[in-house]
Amino acid sequence: MANPTPQNFSGAAAKATIEASRSREQLGRDLAALFMSAPATFDPVALRRLGQAGLRSFAAALGVSAPTPPSPVAEAKKQTVSEDETNWKHQESRIVQFQVVGAFYGAIAGLTAIVAVSLLSALLS
Known part of the structure; x- marks a missing residue:
């Protein structure tokens, strides 16, 4: 053999x-x-x-x-993305969840500080 x-x-x-x-x-x-x-x-x-x-x-x-059945060439054309779409996907940025939560807590802390300062100034004057 x-x-x-x-x-x-x-x-x-x-x-x-x-x-x-x-x-x-x-x-x-x-x-x-x-x-x-x-x-x-x-x-x-x-x-x-x-x-x-x-x-x-x-x-x-x-x-x-x-x-x-569809030809493999037709299927490949469906799956192919244009270059503009690919470039846009690279430029797209997503906001991460912890950034949103951090901004929310920062805003609450800032508002709390403003309220505390205004209450202290009202009590001391």
Whole structure:
């Protein structure tokens, strides 16, 4: 047996993936035929192992139009943010909770000091 190389592994993995997808599609068609012939005995749990390709072939065999999945390029475009949005996110600053609480306590302490000084000046005069 030859030593596996990354190229051999990648090729074998690609072939296995294609073969698995084709077998799921065939299984989907077979399950659709079973469903059409004997719907009372059909077990819907069998649909779980079909995957996307198998479910599409199952639906196509039944004459139902199945939605096609979005392309990876379209998904990548949705997830890509523009440069302006990215720059704005870096410029955005958030007020940390302790800063708000500290400002509130500082304002209360300042008002208390003003009231105390005015009461002392009223008592002493």
